[in-house]
Amino acid sequence: MITIIFYILAAITLASGLLTVLSKNPVHSAIYMIVCFFSIAGHFLMLNAQFLSVIHIIVYTGAIMILLLFTLMLMNLNEQHEPVKKVASRIAATVSACLMVVLLLGAFLKATPTIEAYKAAEIDFQSVKVIGDVILNEYLVPFEFTSVLLIAAMIGAVLVSKRENKA
């Protein structure tokens, strides 16, 4: 049962990812991407990582995608059909991506024997409570620096996108 759900989810993830990449209209791309991210959140949920799952939906689908869509609308790119790349470069892109797939999968297959059999232990390690504990104890300083990073990014974004003063 779970295996079947996993395969369905995985199919959705890959299919929506491919559609994101391949659809002509950037707005469609964004929408497929939302689907993709929801499916990834589903994966997280299946792994019992509830906190991550929720955070993922909030950050990606809630914040990042809205930002992307907003920008697309702002630039009025939804109707614009980007000129297609040259055939040669499209073939090259596809070939190299496939090459990468082959290589990565090959590498992982070759590495399989080193993965030992998994045995689940009955301890709680990823409930929200535990994660909160880890973040605020063990990773407090990086956590605080993350906030600094976000502030810096915010200021940077504002500065960069600000209309330049003609004077």
Place this chain on the structure above:
Amino acid sequence: MHDILEQVGINNYIYLSALLFCVGVLGMLYRRSTIVMLMSVELMLAAANMLLAVFSVYHQDASAQVFVIFSMAVAAAEVAVGLAILVAIFRNIGSIDIDNLKNLKG
């Protein structure tokens, strides 16, 4: 659902995220619209995040999930700045086509 890895197997998760990553790479190489390329980058990041979460479960250690959270924060920052840059570029040259951005020519 603790035993999901026992049933599905960690291998499948690894293949999934590798494939998803490659989809992102394909998008980077295939598209000319900078904004879609940015989305492809997000896809790759999500693939990496997923792998981190899987290994977190595999090792039964919460640290990896904390890293996922940090990585999401970085992704958010990156998107914000990246989009700001795109807006600036669009405002200046009226296009975000990657082939028009050739100022790096040496």
Place this chain on the structure above:
Amino acid sequence: METGLILLLLIFPLAGFLINLFVGKKLGKTLPGLIATAAVTGSFVITLIYFIKIVSTGQAIHVHLFEWVSFSDFKANFELVLDQLSLIWLMFVTGIGALIHLYSIGYMKGDENIDRFFSYLNLFIFFMIILVTANNLAIMFIGWEGVGLCSYLLIGFWYKNHKFNDAAKKAFIMNRIGDLGFLTGVFTLGYIFKTIDFDSLKLAVTTTSNLEVSGLLGLGTLCLFIGAMGKSAQIPLYTWLPDAMAGPTPVSALIHAATMVTAGIFMITRLNFIFNLTPDVQLFIAIIGAVTALFAASIGIFQTDIKKVLAYSTVSQLGLMFLAIGLGAYHVAVFHVITHAFFKACLFLGSGSVIHAMGGEQDMRKMGGLRKVLPITFATFFISTLSISGIPPFAGFFSKDEIMVVAFENNIGLWVLAALASLMTAFYMFRALFLTFNKGFRGTEEQKHHLHESPFVMTLPLIILAVLATIGGLISLPFGYSWLNEYLSPILVAGVPAEHGATSHQFMLIGISVLIALIGLAIAYYQYIVKSVVPEEDDKITGFAKVAYNKYYIDEIYDTLFVKPFYVLANFFKNIVENIMNAIVFGFGYLIAALSIPLRAIQNGSIGLYLFFFVIGFCSIVAYLFFV
């Protein structure tokens, strides 16, 4: 207290140098000279204090300043030592130095760069003090190079004259050759004995009897002697000294007659215990000294420039000193250094006085009859001439006679050379005296009008030096009544050979010496007083005289042997090797530039292409890591 006082010895001239260097221009025309003279006089007073102390106690004073070089088992401290040898040198360096400073006030009056002149003189005294008070060879080398530098600066003091600059460069380069020898010698000694400290060297020499090193030791002493050759103007490195007369006359007196050129003798005397171990090198030194004495004297006979005569006489006298050193009679060499410093400084200053009166004219053919106008100069010059010619009872007689005795007892052949040199010395010195001061004046009317006795600041040093040139011999009387020999005995390891009283051959030698001097005097008198011969103009000189007048064409020979081939070599490097090197170096540049053109095409600014290559690169890394 002790350290402070000794440091003051160094600080006085250094301070004088710095003051005159930096604020000299603002001090006007007379103050720099006074400051410099006071500085050197201060050093002289301190020297005098310690000299009196050491005469009464006989104890050398060591002043440890700091550890200078230290690695593994090699160590060199910065230490000053005031022992018998360094103090006697300091006595005449600072003493004569002070007198010459005083003289310079008068001589250099009106020169626009008088402050620079005095700062250099002070610097010279400073380095000379370092040289003689050094406790190891490295510090001595500092002084050695420092005095060389000052010599260069002062020879080329009138830098607007190109010939003077060339003379300065010549002196510097000639000395470089000697310095290379000196350094090689220092390194060799350091290699053999693992120390360059004089005291430790002495200890090492007396305690080890390792004969295996003697070959290397011979090389070391030979190299050190080459250093002495350069500094003390011996064959074949002597040609710079006559040219060095381009400098102001007080400089010639101080540096190129009395003090710096005796540094070579000082160094060898300092290391006498090492030179004693290599008799072959000693013999070599003696031969070089004797040949130089004769050779330079024969050139001196035909010179017409009054300072050139004195310069060759200096070379010749230095040769006699090296003869004595080579024969192991260090105390005799030191004695002659002292008396020579007195009479030669006096002669140079006297010639300076004459030149001053003549308004810069140095050619003796244009002088004559100056006795009446320059009575003090004449008197002092006369006394010094008697002294250098070896006529008793003047100082030069005693020291020269001792050299003769030593030479006679060791090697008759060398004695003959030295005796001939003495004969020539007496001749050309009286020739210079007669040509300059006797008979009628041969210069222009204008010069005749201008003739005057020098001011008191110039004649006072002359008088003092003349007195010293007269009585200086008293410090080392023959027949075992020598104060100097006793004084120096702690320094000389082999000891001073006991005087065996008055023997018949000693009396005979004294007689011969005096006779030689008198013969020289007589010939000169006959030639220049009775026959009133005046040397001919340059283009009329013929035969051997012409060869000697042109210094045996040694400069030309050196020019052909060393300078010309060097130019050829330099031109070869400049025109051929450099072009090849250029071609190679620029060729690489062009090659890279050519190769970069296709590579530059890749850098076309297309981000897509960059990404593509990025992915390919990533793939190859993964492939390499997992599948190779």
